[in-house]
Amino acid sequence: MKPRGRKPDPDVDARIKQAAVTLLVSKGPSFTMDEVASAAGVGRASVFRRYATKRDMLLDALTLAMDAQVPAVPDTGSLEGDLLVIVTETLAAWSSPEIAERTREIFGEAGRDPAVAEIIRTAMRDRMTRSWTIYDQAIARGELSAGTDLWLLSDMLVGLVVYRGLINVPQPDPAQMLKALMRGFTR
Numbered sequence: 001m002k003p004r005g006r007k008p009d010p011d012v013d014a015r016i017k018q019a020a021v022t023l024l025v026s027k028g029p030s031f032t033m034d035e036v037a038s039a040a041g042v043g044r045a046s047v048f049r050r051y052a053t054k055r056d057m058l059l060d061a062l063t064l065a066m067d068a069q070v071p072a073v074p075d076t077g078s079l080e081g082d083l084l085v086i087v088t089e090t091l092a093a094w095s096s097p098e099i100a101e102r103t104r105e106i107f108g109e110a111g112r113d114p115a116v117a118e119i120i121r122t123a124m125r126d127r128m129t130r131s132w133t134i135y136d137q138a139i140a141r142g143e144l145s146a147g148t149d150l151w152l153l154s155d156m157l158v159g160l161v162v163y164r165g166l167i168n169v170p171q172p173d174p175a176q177m178l179k180a181l182m183r184g185f186t187r
Contacts, residue, residue: 001135007172008049008050012043012046012052014144015040015041015042015049016036016037016040016042017044017060017061017064018040019035019036019037019039019040020036020057020058020060020064021064021065021068023036023039024036024058024061024062024065024103024106025099025102026098027060028054028101028102028105028106029098029105029106029109030105032054033047033051033054033057036057043061046128048096050084051085055113055115058102058109058116058151059115059116059119062106062116062120063119063123064121066119066120066123066124067123071086073090073130073131073133073176074134075088075133075134075137077142078173079134079135079137079138079141079143079144080143080178082137082138082183083118083157083178083181083182084133084174084175084178086134086157086163087157087174087177088174090157090158091159091161091172093172094164095171098108100165100168103165103166104165104166104168106120106164107120107162107182108139124158127149128154131154132150135148135150145158147174153181156181157181160172160177163166
């Protein structure tokens with residue numbers, strides 16, 4: 001006996017996923033499944049065949065969006081130079097009012113939905129782990145001690161920027177932020 005129905009069309013799958021990511025970035029988590037269908041140029045039923053709920057689609061779109069925003073690992077020849085590139089890129093994301101607003105909305109959603117929080121946590125940790133090479137090189141060059149708490153250093157870099165972005169206060173100058181982090185505030 002032959003299976004009923006058609007095989008899922010990978011092109012339709014890709015268009016639906018792309019439409020969901022695009023709407024997540026442009027509209028935030030408030031997009032609807034009908035909007036996704038319209039943006040993808042498919043019928044409503046095609047979307048519902050792939051996603052039982054809007055939450056399922058949101059989680060998939062968020063995962064795809066977080067994975068797509070992985071910058072290259074810098075290699076300037078110094079820890080301070082590499083970190084300056086990372087801080088500058090992180091700050092640049094918050095300088096776009098639309099991206100900042102979407103990020104605040106998504107972080108707000110993370111406070112309500114543990115699955116959203118897990119996607120964000122995993123993506124941010126994975127991104128930091130992919131950048132670990134800069135720490136390995138800094139340790140090899142003698143710029144960092146082997147016992148440095150690298151998670152704390154990473155969290156301090158990104159945490160300040162995210163905190164300021166979430167409460168919508170001006171971001172620091174990248175060089176000043178890095179100087180304070182690397183050398184502290186004392187004379």
